[in-house]
Amino acid sequence: MTLKTLDKETRCAIKNAIFVVLIVFGNTVGNLMLAISMNQTPSISSVTVPNYFGAMLTNPFFLAGTFLSALSLLAQLTMYTWADLSYVLPVTASGYVVTAILSKFFLQEHVSMFRWIGVVIISFGVFFVAETPPDTKHVDATHPDAQQVEGVSQ
Amino acid sequence: MRWVWVLAVVLTSTAGDVFSAKGMSERGEIEDFRPRGLARVVHYIVTHPMVLAGIICNAISFGAFLALLSVAQLSFAVPATASSYILKTLLAEFYLRERVDRRRWIGVALVSAGIILISI
Numbered sequence: 001m002t003l004k005t006l007d008k009e010t011r012c013a014i015k016n017a018i019f020v021v022l023i024v025f026g027n028t029v030g031n032l033m034l035a036i037s038m039n040q041t042p043s044i045s046s047v048t049v050p051n052y053f054g055a056m057l058t059n060p061f062f063l064a065g066t067f068l069s070a071l072s073l074l075a076q077l078t079m080y081t082w083a084d085l086s087y088v089l090p091v092t093a094s095g096y097v098v099t100a101i102l103s104k105f106f107l108q109e110h111v112s113m114f115r116w117i118g119v120v121i122i123s124f125g126v127f128f129v130a131e132t133p134p135d136t137k138h139v140d141a142t143h144p145d146a147q148q149v150e151g152v153s154q
Numbered sequence: 155m156r157w158v159w160v161l162a163v164v165l166t167s168t169a170g171d172v173f174s175a176k177g178m179s180e181r182g183e184i185e186d187f188r189p190r191g192l193a194r195v196v197h198y199i200v201t202h203p204m205v206l207a208g209i210i211c212n213a214i215s216f217g218a219f220l221a222l223l224s225v226a227q228l229s230f231a232v233p234a235t236a237s238s239y240i241l242k243t244l245l246a247e248f249y250l251r252e253r254v255d256r257r258r259w260i261g262v263a264l265v266s267a268g269i270i271l272i273s274i
Contacts, residue, residue, distance in 0.1 A: 073209075077199055080178035085171060086246035086254045086262070089239060093265040096272060118271030125264030128257045136253035137179070 012082075016134055019079045023088075024095045026072025032102060033065030083134035090129040096122050156230070159222035163231075164238040166215035172245045174208030179250070232273035239266050 006014070037059045042052065056062050079088055100119045103109040180202075184195055199205050222231045243262045247254040 074196070074199075077174060077178050077205065078184050078195060080175045081181050082183035084246060084252040085175035085250055086243050086252050086258055088175075089171065089242055090258070090261045090265045093239075093269070096269060100272065114274060115272045118268040118273075120268075121264050121271060122268030125261040125268060127261075128264065129261035132255060132257050132261075137251050 012134070016079075016083065019075050020091055020094070022075040023072050023079065023092045024098055026068040026070075026075060027092075028095050028098045028102060030065045030068030030072060031099075032106075033061045033068065037061035037065055084136055087129060087132065087134045091126055093122055094126045097126075156222060156226040157234075159218055159225065160231075160234045162218040163215055163222055163235045164241060166211045166218055167235070168238050168241045168245065170208045170210075170212030170215055171242055172208070172249065173204050173211060175246070176250060177202045177204030177206075177208060180204075229273050233270040236266050236269040236273075239269075 037056070040059060040061065041055050047055070076088065076092070097119050100111055100115055104111045178199075181198055184191070186192075186194075199209075219231065219235065222235075226234075239262050243254055243258070246252045
């Protein structure tokens with residue numbers, strides 16, 4: 001089954017979900033890996049500059065973290081071609097929720113009550129924005145790749 | 155001094171996201187995710203002046219955030235810069251001409267409030 005066999009609305013919803021997951025996963029897991037790699041790299045004041053960059057560029061966590069961060073940025077830029085900035089930004093704020101859960105269950109860090117309340121409030125905010133149609137502005141219909149936006153409500 | 159860095163982070167990250175979104179939304183919806191299609195997307199990104207300006211602004215913003223962290227704690231830096239969500243949403247409505255309805259504003263307000271709570 002390809003995406004093309006589904007109706008437009010379902011296709012949009014699946015595409016949105018995939019890209020939100022890519023952006024959030026790339027950003028949170030990427031940051032986690034960069035943080036781990038920085039703990040493994042010697043402090044910049046203790047070694048020569050070439051050794052410092054050498055240690056960094058051969059660290060697998062640094063390379064994976066950089067790759068995931070780049071993937072996240074590319075996915076975010078791609079999503080702007082069909083979704084509003086005012087949709088993408090709050091919805092990808094669910095990354096804060098993922099980070100709290102990763103810290104608690106993966107890094108065994110203590111997450112305070114305040115933090116969990118913050119996580120719940122952010123989740124509500126994400127649900128509110130996710131309820132709105134992703135694209136509320138018409139794209140330039142003269143562009144060869146342009147798609148006429150249908151079903152704009154609100 | 156720390157408020158100067160907060161202002162620098164907020165302004166550069168706002169400019170970065172607004173320019174990126176503006177430049178990318180001028181292209182039609184991307185639907186071809188085969189290697190050749192993705193190569194075209196990357197080519198569009200690295201040759202579009204507004205998208206490039208956006209990426210550079212975000213890079214500067216990252217540097218300014220690191221500078222802010224050298225004079226302030228993370229628990230100050232994160233909520234202080236979360237105000238950029240409000241500014242970005244205002245610009246999305248009035249500059250990018252997106253229709254920011256009440257649900258989106260409530261969502262942005264809740265997200266900002268939540269970010270302040272998780273970082274204090």
